[in-house]
Amino acid sequence: MVKLILILGDQLSLDVAALRAADKASDVIVMAEVFSEATYVRHHPKKIAFIFAAMRKFAQSLRGAGWQVLYSQLDDTQNGGSIPAELLRCAEETGAREVIATRPGEWRLIDALEQAPLKVTLLEDDRFLATHGEFEAWAEGRKALRMEYFYRDMRRKTGLLMEGGKPVGDKWNFDHDNRKAAPDQISYSGPLSFEPDDTTRDVMDLVAASFPDHFGALEGFNFATTREEALRAMAHFITHALPRFGDFQDAMLSENKFLYHAVLSPYLNAGLLGPLEICEAAEQAYRDGHAPINAVEGFIRQIIGWREYVRGIYFLEGPDYTGRNALEHKRDLPALYWGGETKMHCMSKAVAQTRDEAYAHHIQRLMITGNFALLAGIDPVQVHEWYLEVYIDAFEWVEAPNTIGMSQFADGGIIASKPYVSSGAYINRMSNYCKSCHYSVKDKTGEAACPFNVLYWDFLMRHKERFAGNPRMGNMYRTWERMDEGHRDTVLSDASALLQWLDAGEVI
């Protein structure tokens, strides 16, 4: 009996579980571009173009390898508009009664497949290093789920940067060396860029016509859309950027969007690259003396540590995770997140690059746009939907824990042991944004004062009950207590005025 084998837009790997379970002689692959996936949040046009172009090319390579593929383009007249509808249509066309799928990376779609009026078997997505079972076993009985301990287990499991059962360099973590301030000059010209071919151009035309009101620029699309191209992008990063990745991992520059970051997350998350092959290439660069340990360890930790850990949390915590709001933040996301005018240079730069590239690096996401949303008390669900929409690498299993947990502390501290908040001083230390800003980072109060400076204290005071007893935050509360009372009153009234302007839609 013929079975349908579903391959989703972020499952573009030849070793994905559903494909491994398929029989080339009798089974039919289903791949579908559908409105529901492109619009349940209004994804950035570059993200949709990336997924559709990569899907079309993957389907082509499957056909070339002898698979029978039913591929629905978004503008096919019979397209049912959703994954379940397309499965039903393909089942009618082929007489199939059974679907084999790899478990999607989002509860919404898992639920939709489970509700579909067909027999659907969901196989575990084993393109990750830790299974759900392993993560649950690791989490069981622990008071705190700190990434660092999980990461050490992943090092032991994979053998990456291990020697005789011990971590290379006798230290698990070289983060201490990875906090250098922004350099004046960057010697790297950025990630490898790929000229759109005919398939990609067709997709771009379709996306431009179909999603004209989605936030983001489509022009300048230059991402890899095949595994072969993604492998070249990876090799380019390892050769040219990895050696300095560690040093400037937390730095930000007005004139440079990528610094020494990999920009490999879209390829990894869509399935064009696997986590182990990237880490092995990075480790080889260390063994060859091409890249130092702080860079290679830091890079590998992001992939086998953070990436695997946040996935574990997403599936451990369940479908209600994205709705959590431990700090009870209720403010609407301001227009400046959609490119509305702002006098804050750091925010303006981070949002503009997000609009243009569908990409911002980790510290921009965490310490600029995330930091501001948290300080201003913005509803974390709206913040989560923004991140899911605007970044090319955003899929809920990885985006939600980073946003709800790490960035907005809305899970009450499962991921972060303290909120990632800072005043302008941190941003000034790690970037050159403040030099070109309307506001003065040195001013603590008054009209010219950096908004991060006043909102920082306002946040700490709003949540004093929750955080004053946190051992990692006590010194901040003691600093506040030492300030002159009149100054403290001015800080809080300036913050209150700023938030009122924000609510009134004024430009801040």
Ligand code: FAD
């Ligand atoms: P690099 O800095 O070069 O890091 C190398 C790789 O490590 C990345 O490609 C990525 O696969 C992995 N990685 C690094 N940090 C993380 C992390 N915290 N969680 C998971 N993987 C990580 N990452 C996503 O892949 N998708 C998202 O939707 C996403 N949303 C985020 C939202 C917020 C609020 C924050 C603070 C972070 C988010 N991240 C997300 C994590 C991180 O910012 C991106 O993985 C990274 O910026 C991708 O760019 P890069 O490939 O240049 O990364």
Ligand code: DLZ
């Ligand atoms: C992100 C995305 C988009 C924009 N479009 C499609 C699509 O048309 N068809 C498809 O199979 N997958 C798409 N995806 C990826 C899915 O949204 C993704 O598989 C789920 O969010 C689970 O991670």
Ligand code: SF4
């Ligand atoms: Fe951002 Fe404040 Fe610096 Fe301006 S002064 S760039 S608002 S941190």
